[in-house]
Amino acid sequence: MSTYRERIRQALGGKVQFVQGDDACAYGAILAGCTFFAGYPITPATEVAERMSEILPLLGGCYIQMEDEIASLGAIIGASWTGAKVMTATSGPGFSLMQENLGYGIMTETPCVIINVQRSGPSTGQPTLAAYGDMMQARWGTHGDHEIIMLCPSNVQEALDLTIVAFNLAERYRTPVLLFIDGELGHMRERLVIPEDGEFELVDRVRAERRAGYKPFEAGESLVPAFAPFGSGYRTYVTGLTHNEQGLPRTSSAPIHDQLVRRLSDKITTHSDDIVRYEAYHTDDCEIAIVAYGLTARTCRDVVDEGRRRGIKVGMLRLITIWPFPETLVADLAKRVDAMLVPEMNLGQIVHPIREAVEGRCRVKLLAKIGGDLHSPHELLEALEELRCQPR
C-alpha cells in the first residue's frame, strides 16, 4: 500500500510537464496537502477547478461545485473548520462576490487559499485576457479594518511554488491567503517541474493540545490562536461578530473590538519579514528601478538587460508578496535611486502604496496599460529613456 504522499505523486503524473498556470495552481495545492476544493466555473480560472475535480477523488479528497462563488468560499471555510486544507479559485466577478465571506474568513481566522486568475473589469470586462485590475480590491474589497496576504507569481513554475507557500502562510497565520495570476499566465503553457517532497516546506496550523482552559481565540506571542477542529470535543463557537477570546459575541465593547481587530492586523504586519518575498535584479547600483509584479515583471527583466546594454543603469524590484506591502523594502530602494518606473496592467493601483513608501524621495512614474495587451519591451524602454532624460 502506497503512502498518501506517494499517491499524490502518482496522481500528478510526470515530474516534468508542459502545463498551464491554472494547472500549476492546482498541482501546488495538492502538493501542499489540500483535500477540499469548492468552486464555480469562470473564465479564465475554470481549469483550476477542472484539475482539482480530477485529482481530489483519486486521493480521497472532496471536490464540490457550488452554486456560486459566495457558496464556494463559504463551503471551503466550513471545510477548513473540520481541519482540512482548502482552496477555491475564481476570477474578478467571482472574487467580487466573495468579499463578504473573505471578511468572515479573516474575522474567524480560517486558513484558506483563494486563487484569482484576473481578467479585466469593471463588470464582465474581458473574460479571456490578462489584467491586474483586482490588486486594490484584494487589499480593501471586504469591509472593515483588516490585513490580507497576497502573492503574485510571474510564471507557471512559480504559480505552483507559490501556491504551496500560500497554503503554508494560511496555516501559519490562520487567515485567508490570496494568490493572484492573470488570464495570460493562467492559460499559458510552460515547462513545469514538480518538486520532490523535502524540496519545499509544509506547514500545518498549530493544534490545541488541552481542553482544560482552552479559549479558541486566545493568542500567545505568535498572535495566532491554537486550532481545534469541529468534532474534536472542544466545542468551539465561531462568529463573524466581534468576539472575546472564548469566541462569544461581544458587540458593544470598544476595548474588545479594538483588541481583536488590532491583533488580527498585527499577526500579519509583525510577521511581514516571514511573509514578504521579492526578487531584486541589478538593483545594487541602479539609478532607475522598475518596480513590477506578476506577468509584467517577465518583460521587465529583459528590458533591464537591454537598458543596461544601452547604458541606462536600470534594475528591477519584483514584488512577489504584494500584501502586506513591503514598505521598508521600497522605501530603502527609493533612497538609492533617482526614479522608479511602475508598469501596471491597470490604470495605477500598486503605484499608490509605492508612492506612499517613497515619500517623495525619488520620482515615481506609472506606466499604465489596459485592454489585454502586455507591456511591450519598446514602450518600457521608451519610458526608461524619458526618465533618464528628465532632470532630477
Add this chain to the structure above:
Amino acid sequence: MSTTLTLKTAAQLRATYLRGEMLPSIFCDGCGLGNVLNYTLWALEQLGTDLDRTVFVSGIGCSSRLSGYVNADGMHTTHGRALSFASGIKAANPDLTVIVFTGDGDGVGIGGNHFLHAIRRNMDLTVILVNNFTYGMTGGQAAPTTPVGSFSTTTPYGNIEHPLDICELAKAIGAPYIARWPVSYPYQPIKSIAQGISKRGFSLIEMLVPCHTAYGRRNGLKDLEVIWQWYRDHVVLLDDYDHITQFGSPEEQAALREKIKIGVFQDVERECFDERWAALVERVKL
C-alpha cells in the same frame, strides 16, 4: 427512538446543553425561538446524539443566534450563507451531525439559491427554519414570507407580493424529509426534528413562530394570546386539507385559502451527497 417522551425540564436542559455565559438570550419576551431550541434539544436527547460530534450552523437574524446558545461546536456565518458553510463542513467530514438554524429571510430570501442547491445535492443536513413572516432583527421589514396585505416597516401601505411556501418549494426540489409545525404544537416538532436528524439527506423542519414585537404589533397581533390564537386559527393539518379539498363544502374549501398547511410533507429515502461522493471515491481512488 422510544415512542414515549421523557422530557427534561427547561432548567435541566439549560444545565446540560446550553452555554451559561451566553444567557440570558437576546430574544424578546414571548418569542417562540426559545421553544424551538427546547424542541431541538429534546429531540437530541431522545436520539442520544453526541454533542461533541454535532455542529450547529446558522446565518444572520434572530433565529441564527440559536447556534450560540448550544454548548457544542457552532458556526454563526454570513447572512443567507449558512447552508454553504454547512455543506462544506458535512462534505469535508461526513461523520459529523450538522444542524442548521435559519430564518425565512436568511434561508429563502438572501439564501434562496443555497437552499435550492443544498436540497438538489441532498446534503445530509437538518435545517430548522424559523418562519416569522418578517425580518425581525432589523425591526420588522417585509420578508419573502410576509402575507399579502400585511404591514411592515417597508410595506407601510400593505404588502403586495405573494409569500413563498417554503415546504412546497423544498418538496418540488426533492428534499427527503419536510415538516412544518407552529411553535404552539409542543410534541410534533420534537418528533419531526428527531426524524430529520435521523434521516440521511436534507431535512427541513419549518417552524411557524410568532414575532409579536416586529410583525404582530403592525398587524393587530401585538398581544401574545391574540397572535398565538391567530396561528391556531390559520393552520390546517395536511390530512384535513386533503379531506376538505375532496369532500368539504364550498365554504370550507374557500376557508382553506386563508390557511397554512402543517404536518409532514415528505418522508422518503434518497441517497445523499456524501454517500454518493464516497461511492465515487471508492470507484476511482488510487
